[in-house]
Amino acid sequence: MLTRRNVIIMLMSIELILNAVNINLVAFSRLYGSVDGQVFAIFVIADAAAEAAVGLGIILAFFRNRKTIHADEMQLLKW
């Protein structure tokens, strides 16, 4: 994620990370025979959905104004 400058790829990488977390949650939920881990995984997925919706909304708005989706060029707030 650190090495990519395409915001969409960055978002996708976040999804990948969340997914890795989910596997752990579910695996340990199975290990301990309780469904709590699965419930958390569901929350993670809900989170991912929210994050993707807002994130992609921002990307679209940004693309509309600036014609780019490069993180390097998102510097309006830099001093």
Add this chain to the structure above:
Amino acid sequence: MVLANVLFYFFALLAVGSAALMITRKNIVHAAVFLVTTLLATAGIFLQLEAEFLFVVQILVYAGGIMVLFVFVIMLVNLDIEVRAVRFNGQWKVAGALAFVLAMQVLTALWLGRKTFHLPAPPTALAARNTEAVADALFSHFMLAFEVASILLLVAMIGAVVMGKRRAE
């Protein structure tokens, strides 16, 4: 159990392999396709872990919903710019070093703690009805969290609509 093992390694390899391919692809659509593959492979692993409900949610929400949104946005923004762009920028050395350090850290921790690291044997049979179990937990113990999550989704929905909406000219 042999079949189960074969399936597990198949899914695991598929997940890891596509994840690696996803972060190295130059073409953003290819990356998205590999991410979908990873997600589906993960869903397969969920199924093996007897989390059927999560297996379906993973496909329905993640692969069928979120990723579709990604692909949709990718097609909305102009792609030609991206194909020409460099894949990695100068920070890859820093990132590589960080990743290496992290990996070493984890390995060391595992090595040092190998004596104390005893996993209990997993229960052989879980509650037969996974969906009901999840629902019970969700609507009793985690009720508050559930409501918060739904508010989060509502806010996200409104946010997405506001961001996606065109300014009236």
Add this chain to the structure above:
Amino acid sequence: MNAGHGAAGFGTAHGIDTTVLGENEIILNMGPQHPSTHGVLRVKLRLDGERVVDSECIIGYLHRGVEKIAEHRSYPQFAPYVDRMDYVAAVSNGLGYCEAVEKLLGAEAPPRARVVRTILAELQRIASHLLWLGTHALDIGALTPIFYAMREREEILKIFEKYCGARLTTHAFRIGGLQYETYDTFERDVKRFCEDFAQKIDQYETLLTENRIWIGRTKGVGVLSADDAIALGVTGPVLRASGVEWDLRKAQPYAAYDRYQFEVPVRENGDTYDRYLVRIAEMRQSRLICLQAVEDIPEGAIMARIGKVLKPPPGEVYHSIEGPKGELGYYIVSDGTIQPYRVRVRPPSFFNLQAFHRMARGAMVADVVAIIGSIDIVLGEVDR
């Protein structure tokens, strides 16, 4: 005369600027091979998402130089060529041309010929509208009306075939009258068709007129105001749907139209739905005209005495008729020889097509198809 070029300039003057595209904008090239541009019309669309920002009609893919050919043919020899312009309404084309030349000659067809011409021209109007109805509905996604429409059109074409042997490019009339006497059961065939046809129109209307989706797809789509319509030279059903009551059959009666009672359907809104309703109502009126005309076809000669070799006196003439698609005009200049010096055709589709740019602004891609359909163009006529 370069009126054609000048008129096309209306579109090209506004030609789409393809160099600077806004956000999310793409250029979409519809045609010339596209299922619903009715032949070989090419429409260049500048789209913002699915919304049309700008449009440009590119024509000429079916140009055959019909007008130029006329300069090297004798007057009767050229008559079959006009059938190839609006090839779905060949009879009307022939009627316009024959009457124009008759005017140039100072001759007039005998009453019997004029009545038969009227009947055939009105049948042709119905046939043309039927074809329009079917394809227009097909463009909007209704798969069934076209087959019903074709079924009735077939009956009309059968009458044509029995009368002159041809179905599509009929060459039904001759300068000065008719070449053929009507066949024995002509009156009966026409009458039977007209009597059945009323109920057939009801069938089409059952499928479309009150259909929510149909209304949603056509109402308020491709609105053309009366002022715009007049300014752009739009004629025919498209003009009348915009609220202008102008029909050459009433305004400058030709053939035998002054003998019959009929109404000119007019609607106010100028959208696709109104154009649909106007054409449907016109089919009913045409049916009434046919019924009246077939009741008493006057006896007598079918050809005027105009001689074997046609040599009109030097001069020029403009004669126009109300074709199925609008004002179909012929401007003929004679230099006193057996060949016209110049023939210029005013095809209705060509002028009506100019209104497309105005109608399509702000529409969606799906509307573009509906609008093109509602103008009812025939490219053979636009390009000539």
Add this chain to the structure above:
Amino acid sequence: MHGFFQSVSAIIWPVLCAVVIVLLLPLLAGYIVLVERKVMAHMQARLGPMRVGPHGLLQPIADALKLVLKEDVIPMNADRMIFWFAPVISVTVALVAYSALPIGPAFQIADLNVGLLFIVAVSSLGIYGVVLGGWSSNSHYSLLGAMRSAAQLVSYEVAAGLALVSVLLLAGSLSMKEIVQAQLDQGVWFVFYVPFGFFIYLVASIAETNRAPFDLPEADSEIVAGYMTEYSGFRWALYFLAEYANVIIVAGLATTLFFGGWLRPLTRYHDHFPGTSIELLDVVPTLLMIALAVYCFRLAPKQPVRVQKRVMAAAGVKCLLFAAILLAALFGSDAVRQGVHGAFWFLVKVGAYIYCFMWFRFSFPRYRFDQLMRLSWQFLIPLALVNVIGVGVAIVLRERLGWNPFMSLVPTTLATLGCAAWLTAEESDFSEEAESSATVGGAEATANRGGE
């Protein structure tokens, strides 16, 4: 190794079912196309395919042959890998969904305890085939078709999902088998309990399978063939197969959820033939097949060509064969009888549902994109929400207050009806400016689905 063989032997029957489905589906899809063309033709006052075989019975085979032999064009600058892969995704996904669909109590590949959700989830993946195919073709028409498709599928999935929830509440299970069992236990098909749920699912399922009047992604008069514009030959056939496979899937889903799946109509009627254990009504399928056979035999001599006569007679013999199988099943064990007759009823219901699809297709013009979106977001989804809430209330009424199941659902239906009337009145007030941008629709969709 012993465990391995045991697990293998356990999966033989499902694998057999799967193989049969995969082999039969293309044939079935081909014949659905033929039936569709015939139905269309007769609705449009014409004959339809008549040349290849009697009444065009061999037409699907000829078509398939043509498609396979056709040149397979890949456009220049297309993304070859994805272009190659996209139709495969479509077909695979459509076929995978069959694994949870019970065709009768005996023929089901896997009775997942989340079967319903699984089918919905897997069919939602079909979108990738469409979107990627459209994108990789490198053509504006394809891309437009793909975008339309993505927005449409995502929107209507929400409506369809909510409609399914109403049944789910009534059945109290996600397993397809148990849903049918619930209908057997409650003695009524759920379509009578939640007619609005069925209505919403009907509309949404037409939209989800891209059929007219919602066939915008492939609207031939507007964007040529949408995402399939650049495809030809075998790949195109794959898309076609996927489309019809999806039609069968949604029909199967609707049958299972709303029409009692494999249950015979009048399940409560149990009169037997005197002295036997055979129920009177179970003879109906046999009689139907015999009638069909007689019809074929009567048509056979009227065929103009000898080959056609023979094929027609063969069709009659086939019908007789089916009749014999159905009859023989009556004398078999309970499992056999239910398996065979269940499959028969299931297929009959699926066929009726698909017939409705065809009927709509030939009657209605096509929606425009914004109208389509408005229909989903401003009509179907609110309606479905009201319906789901109403069903929830009804269940409380039934279980806590002991109402009669039918009576408890009447208020629900009335409330939904009122809501529909209100929305329709409202809709005519909407000004034209109401802009439902596809992007916004998509974003909302995912956010909503997270909440499901």
